[in-house]
Amino acid sequence: MTSTPTRSAIGQNRVLDYASTERQVTSSVAELLAGSPFIAYGYAYPHKTAYRPLAPPVELRALWAEEDRRALFVYVHVPFCAVRCGFCNLFTQKHPPEELPARWLSTLFEQMDAVAEAVGVGQADTGFARWALGGGTPTFLEAGALEALLVRLRERFGVDLPTTPSSVETSPETCTDDRLAVLEAAGTRRISIGVQSFAEASLRAVGRPQAAPLAVAALDRIRARSFPILNVDLIYGIAGQTPADFVADIDHAMRWAPEQVYLYPLYQRPLTGLGKRARSWDDQRIACLRAGRARLLEAGYEQVSMRMFQRPPASLGLDPGPAYCCQADGMIGLGVGARSYARSLHYSDDWAVGAAGVRSIVGEWVGRTRADFEHARHGFVLDGDEQRRRWLIQSLLQVAGLERQAYVERFGATVDADFGSTLAELGAHGLLEDDGATVRPTTLGLEWADAIAPWLNSPAVRAASRDYELR
Incomplete structure (x- = not known):
């Protein structure tokens, strides 16, 4: 390259x-x-742009044998979405062929078997402190497929789903009652939904093909259930958006009293929908960030990072679960597009943003066998x-x-x-x-x-x- x-x-x-x-x-x-x-x-x-083919491939069993495996994070990446927003550069395929999600799930189960054995699942020195489903959109999967994935995660990796802190991404288009029922029954702690904005003009400006009422209905359905943590993603820096507009989006989200709110600056990147149209964004991003931050702090939220704001954890009364440190503890990534982090090696599959590149990588991945998942073939040695x-x-x-x-x-x-x-x-x-x-x-x-x-x-x-x- x-x-x-x-x-x-x-x-x-x-x-x-x-x-x-x-x-x-x-x-x-x-x-x-x-x-x-x-x-x-x-x-x-x-970043994954630093990853390259590993020559020779690295045997996972040998790699993880040298790691501290007492508090691992297991993450499953679902590379499908119902829509592709104009700003999105995530590894995801919009409207996959009807048979592809089932093929993906079958291959994922093969990978789970290979990786669980390589990592030493079931041994006394291997445990999981966190689990998450991301993407893409995990709730793109039908309720039955979503339930099968969670059952396999519990049975093959030994993860106690209800007691282990967890997170699942959803979208207004796929946040249906039957899918939420599956996630609730599994004891999912955190549901994160990408709303981005409640203003129709802002949604159009970022190529977000949804009507605001769709997000409102989805948030109502989430709050009707027992998920302890609701996170709402919002975007600032949209063309034509003022700081007052952004604060209005935050106030709208406050109707559902989310435990977390993420404020994302809009980035325009190559090969995304906005990037292809060469559209710009508002010069008022800092002003929007400052106005949004002030509003959330005023409402009692704490700032955790540039993007993350949350209600004080002590006020939620949740068991924090096993200690996990993102700098020190490892992560097991499952599914095409997922990254895995060992101390000396980060690895994943190849990566793409454009639709053709994503289709090619996903198409190759679903043809793999269990033996293909016993080695890491693409990554970065630290x-x-x-x-x-x-x-x-x-x-x-x-x-x-x-x-x-x-x-x-x-x-x-x-x-x-x-x-x-x-x-x-x-x-x-x-x-x-x-x-x-x-x-x-x-x-x-x-x-x-x-x-x-x-x-x-x-x-x-x-x-x-x-x-x-x-x-």
Whole structure:
């Protein structure tokens, strides 16, 4: 892969894909702050654009034998959606052929068998602290298929579904009573629904083919059931949207008293519907973020990250379940498009955004056998430096911050010895605060999280992402 994804400018906004520009990756923090805070969603490190074919493939049994498996996260990715929004770059296929979901489920069960054996499910030193269904849209599956998936997850991986903290994604189009009944019976703790906006004009502007009443009805159905946590996703930065409009969306969502609200900036990316039409977004994203944040804080929510706001956990009265640390504990990804995280290797299938690329990858995947799932064939090897950098980046994206002692216990060295000058530079510009025991992002640091994260990427990850050929 040698070609570089297109980088362009529309209006006064810099449109960046998954790699940072040379100016950004070589800049100081002062130069970074002269640009846009909206570069790319800061989540897992490294991004999948840094993944490459593994030669030779890595045997999963040997890989996981070296890992701490006491508190794993098992995640199932469902790569299908009823609709594809204009801003979406998730690995998902819209309107798959009628027979494809059943073939996918059958292949998923083969993968589950192979991976459960490789990870050591049933052994005393293997346990699961979290489970989740994402996508795509898990509730695209019919109720019977959804129930079969959950039964298999419980039986093959030994996950106690009702007592283990969990999350399932849904959409207004697929949030039906029969599917919700299956999720409720399984003890699903958290339901997350992508509403994005309640304003018809905003929905049209982002290529969201749904009417607002569809989301209202879906939220009513969710609240009629016993899910302890409802999360509502909303988007800001839509063309024509003002901060007051965004606050109105938040107030509308408050009618259902969601325990969590995620505020997402709108990104325009290559090969998405909006990207193909070369449409811009509003220049008022920071103003919308600040207005939305103020409204949620006023309503008693706590900010956890740039995007996540939640009611104080203690007020919910929920058992937190087994301890899980996203920086330290592993994740088992199941289904085409899912990522798995071991300490020294992140792996997945190949990745695409365009419809043809997704169809090709899914079509190949559903033809695999159990033996095909015994090895990882596509991923990124994390050496000691990359493991430290991952811990740094993921910690600084959260209000909880980076605990110095936890870093020492993990790596046998201090974060100041490894990244002292970087922390000092970020702190000098008001992006971090340091009480001696913990380094945390400031409010300004959270606003700039989507620029700070790619700025902290290693040269190797930058180079790999820069050379990735998106399809």
